[in-house]
Amino acid sequence: MPELPEIEVLRRSLEPRLLGRRIVGVEVHTPALREPLDRRALRRRLQGQSILALRRRSKYLWIEVSGGSTLVVHLGMSGRLTLAPAGAPREAHEHLAFGLDSGERLRLRDPRRFGIAFAAPTAALARDPHFAGLGREPLDPPLAGPELSALARGCRAPAKAFLMDAKRLVGVGNIYASESLFAAGIHPARSVARLSAARWRRLAVAVVEVLERAIRAGGTTLNDFADGTGAAGYFQVELAVYGREGEPCPRCGAAIRRLVQSNRSSFYCPRCQR
DNA sequence: CGGGCGGCCTGGAGGC
């Protein structure tokens, strides 16, 4: 669920509330999310430091602090990173929290524990294994057809799998892959090995537009996602095909179908997508 | 080496 738009919405919601704040306490409640939480490194790198910048890379949030370190957070499937007022009780599945000089607490809740959190030297992030092999950011600058086509060089995968291959293009997960392919009129099972230039152009435009619209709508909240203030997004009401098997296509009225690819559900219109 | 797929994990939905 948290794909690029959700993390960007989270980043924008937290940025004005966190910039300049000082981290006064680091609480680690759970030994491991998807990776072990390193309590000592989190404390050593973050405690007492001021928050300088919030950035996003792929589906990761980077919170850069003074002293040369950055806190990296990935929400996995069910994570929430929210600011809690002073004195708020610990919530269920709260694994990690940072006390701030404002008295608030920045806390990570993640029932399914697919998330990731660690602190690392800012200067070494580009070489960090989490980031070294990542592909192109689709929005900065906005992707165009020829470049998307070039990213697919040597790739014969179905279009759905290509869009979700973070080594080539980051940020597009299961929901926005289905939505982008619908917007471009491309069948999710079509191989990208021989797509026309016109189709590459339509796909690039579709990816950029879908992601930007989702950001403007505050992201997609199906179950878990909320921004840093706890607010849900509302792009779920604008989804054209995702999760709508059997419903009429918003463009042509044909029944939307579901297809399983790589153990993931893809949704598409059999008439509009070829 | 590209690509498919299982596993990690829990809550919620649906069937009986």
Added chain:
DNA sequence: TGCCTCCAGGCCGCCC
């Protein structure tokens, strides 16, 4: 009402 099964999907590792 309660128990069971299934499903959700980001990402890594395994396998063909």
